[in-house]
Amino acid sequence: MRKKGLLLGVLFILTLVFSPLxxxxxxxxxxGAKEETxxxxxxxxxxFAIENAQANTKLYLGVNVTEGTxxxxxxxxxxxxxxxxxxxxxxxSGWTQVTTKNDDGTVTFKFTNSTGVAAGKHLVGTVRLRVNxxxxxxxxxxxTLTGTPNTPSTTPKCKVVDGKYYNNNGVEVTKxxxxxxxxxxxxxxxxxxxxxxIGVGVLLVIGLFFATKNNKMYQV
Numbered sequence: 396m397r398k399k400g401l402l403l404g405v406l407f408i409l410t411l412v413f414s415p416l417x418x419x420x421x422x423x424x425x426x427g428a429k430e431e432t433x434x435x436x437x438x439x440x441x442x443f444a445i446e447n448a449q450a451n452t453k454l455y456l457g458v459n460v461t462e463g464t465x466x467x468x469x470x471x472x473x474x475x476x477x478x479x480x481x482x483x484x485x486x487x488s489g490w491t492q493v494t495t496k497n498d499d500g501t502v503t504f505k506f507t508n509s510t511g512v513a514a515g516k517h518l519v520g521t522v523r524l525r526v527n528x529x530x531x532x533x534x535x536x537x538x539t540l541t542g543t544p545n546t547p548s549t550t551p552k553c554k555v556v557d558g559k560y561y562n563n564n565g566v567e568v569t570k571x572x573x574x575x576x577x578x579x580x581x582x583x584x585x586x587x588x589x590x591x592x593i594g595v596g597v598l599l600v601i602g603l604f605f606a607t608k609n610n611k612m613y614q615v
Contacts (some may be wrong), residue, residue: 419461425542428455440541464511470542478530482523553577
């Protein structure tokens with residue numbers, strides 16, 4: 396039994412050290428919709444058309460979260476009709492955004508929600524478009540919405556980025572210094588393992604080892 400306990404203790408420590416830690420990254424798709432009810436949506440960068448409604452020409456932008464909690468993301472709006480241009484955007488409660496007009500005519504929005512949103516479809520903002528006087532009453536504008544997660548500009552800690560090594564303080568170091576500082580962190584995620592738990596596991600293994608050894612001595 397003691398040998399079995401010793402083996403289990405060793406397996407426990409190896410599992411802690413080498414198993415990847417679970418992250419809380421959200422999985423989601425950005426979508427555009429013609430109606431606020433979001434009944435018909437276009438996800439994954441697929442094109443959809445908006446009809447000319449003069450001063451009331453608008454579209455609804457949202458996210459469909461399938462896993463985790465989403466707190467921030469970036470969306471880029473592309474209008475494929477020169478008679479339609481971006482006018483403004485209003486966000487839903489809980490969301491803030493920063494708008495950037497790009498040189499290629501696209502518009503990028505950086506959205507942030509301090510509490511985050513869980514699984515489901517969420518309306519994030521309403522985009523109003525300006526229609527040129529040259530547009531006919533039956534004119535339509537083809538639109539695409541694409542996006543990527545908004546990655547905070549933080550210093551990497553216990554990670555290898557572009558061939559550079561960063562220690563647990565986010566300072567660039569040599570590989571040897573990185574290995575020394577980050578031996579208790581997961582090499583894939585850079586997240587620190589619970590050192591106290593590892594310490595308890597080590598003490599458990601040592602105790603079982605000596606208990607087994609003493610038992611053999613008494614049996615001689």
